[in-house]
Amino acid sequence: MSSSCCSPNNTCSTAAQSSVAVDGVRTVYAVSGMTCGHCKDAITKAVGAVDGVSRVEVDLASGQVTVVSAADLDDRVIAAAVDDAGYEVTGRAA
Numbered sequence: 001m002s003s004s005c006c007s008p009n010n011t012c013s014t015a016a017q018s019s020v021a022v023d024g025v026r027t028v029y030a031v032s033g034m035t036c037g038h039c040k041d042a043i044t045k046a047v048g049a050v051d052g053v054s055r056v057e058v059d060l061a062s063g064q065v066t067v068v069s070a071a072d073l074d075d076r077v078i079a080a081a082v083d084d085a086g087y088e089v090t091g092r093a094a
Contacts, residue, residue: 024069029078030092033087034087039060040060046084055067
């Protein structure tokens with residue numbers, strides 16, 4: 001069967017597992033003051049410049065910023081980057 005997700009050595013490979021390996025650590029922050037595309041761009045640029053950050057996802061509707069990194073990052077470093085962009089981290093999102 002060529003459609004199986006299992007390899008010849010009986011290890012399973014699923015999209016969820018490979019996604020975790022590719023994505024790394026996901027941390028979601030609540031950020032206040034974001035209202036438009038400019039806000040999204042400013043946050044993405046500022047947080048994306050932090051060492052170790054591989055991806056930034058900004059959701060204006062929920063006021064959340066998801067930071068993807070290879071390892072855990074110091075929340076204070078992310079908060080400082082957000083602050084430099086003119087916004088405020090109000091904490092980690094639930």
